Amino acid sequence: MKKKVLVAVDDSRHSENALRYAAGLHGTVHEMNHVLFHVEPTISQYLLDEARTKPSANAELQKLMRNSHDAARTMLDRYKALMVSLGVPEDNVQPMSLPRKFGVGKDILEYGTALVYDAIVVGRRGISGLTEVFMGSVSTNIVDNSQLIPVWLVDGKGPSNAVMVAVDGSESSLRAVDHLAFMLGGNSEISITFFHVAPRLGDFCPIDFNQKDTSNLEAVIQQGGKACIDRFFAHALKKLKDAGIEERQVRVDVRDGGFRVGKSVLEAYRKGGFGTLVVGRRGMGKQFFTGSVSRFLVNQFSDGALWVVP
Template sequence: MKKQILICIDDSPTSSQALLYVSHLFGSQEDVNFLLLHVHAGSAAAFPEPEDSLNSLTPDRPTSAMSRKGDHLLQKARQKLEAHGIHAERITTCCQPAGSIASAIHQFGSHHLVDAIVVARRGVGIVGELLLGSVSSALFDRCRSTPLWVIDGNIQSERFLIPVDGTPNSMMAIDHLAHIFSGRTDVRLYLFHARSFLSSPPVCRPEMFYDRWGKEWCDTHLSGNGCMFTGPTHLLTEGGVSQECIFTLPEPTTIEESTAIISAARKNNCGTIVIGRRPESEVKSIFGGVSKRTIRQAENLALWVIG
């Protein structure tokens, strides 16, 4: 099955790091295509871009300086991907103006049904984010139906840490991994669970998943001792990920889950953390959910947020 990854391009050095990240992981995967998008500040067009510009009756619009700059950035980004062995036919580019960059990226990704949106964090830090805002932070708040991959630093690792807790959001993260890495044998996936001193022991509830995977499968793989790991493992292997690529880590008890997640990622040389996010309707602490606290603390790591 073909997959399409949307990569957000701007003029920052971190944008190049995002390109290197995806080309390292997916450059040799012919079933993965790349959609490069540059959004610059400005009013959105009154008419959408025509599907066939040569035969369109829509009048041509003059090209602005910002559009020309965007086209130049996209051309450089294309060249970087091609330099890593990615064929030109696997790369599509688009440049467009918008009043809200994050909103435009989110809408574009949803319209094109991409498998993930990739954005580089520009390193403004927590204080800068609170004062100035950031595209990655705004996308984090918007992207619920499309997985968001936030890249921080130069990451060249095929090791992934996946926090699991038996909840639907955790299983959706596993489902995303099974789709993205189906047929791969070169990645390493580490299943991890950390429990706060103040939290109750996790309980798997197979009935929560009957509608998606059926009663028989859920009762078999999402119940009993170790269900937090057996269910995800079976979902990955049935999705085409080799059993040899999947590892289960010890379960520590910790004061703060997000700190334990990042610590486990570094200890096991993982370059990416894949985390399922709770629904907006669920109550979070005043400090935000685990996924948001993790993304704020993560440095020189990629974070995939699903849900």
């Protein structure tokens, strides 16, 4: 089945990183089409108002709009040529530029949702050349507000065949596995590592248990957590097998629990030499991969791509 991804771009190195990552997946993701999507700058409200009453202002406005569109077309043609030079067939790359309507992030989501894309690819620092704060807010806004489409945040190096999936046994984690299976199914070269942080009593309750005998409670938590994650892994392996990914390509890494789940995930990712980290945006309640952990990953992630699946 063909996959289509929306690569959000502007004239910045962060967008070029996103584009290179998408192009690098050409040999990994079968039948992937790319739309290079650019949101053109906003026209001054003053000019819009003046153009309604003054022919000279209207002429100036039309000129600005033509120049903006021509600059966008030149940039998109350059990006398309780059993707083709990186091995992506020309027919698999389509440029698209539209005037800004609501805001950069919202316009990207509106377009991606309306045309039912399989993923939105964006540089982790955003798609604007303005301030650091604004650049970060664009990508964060897309992640926070994408209700249906997975968002791939790219920072740094291109993809490798080593993929890490951070899981907690939740439905959100299973959707992340489903997205991974759909995008990478049928590829015999990739390796997938499921990374799980086993829960502890402290993950479920903020009470200080240091002075009390909690061995029985800890045993209950560990036993229940193991049963949950074992069932999860069985479902996840079946999804991958149905997608054409063999069990020999998959390994499981389970670590002891702790409060710094996000930090544990990033340390394992960096030490393991992975190129892609996949995570569900929400977890199973107030523990494991909650919004705070996925936000931590969005803010701290580097050197690869973070797939955030809603």
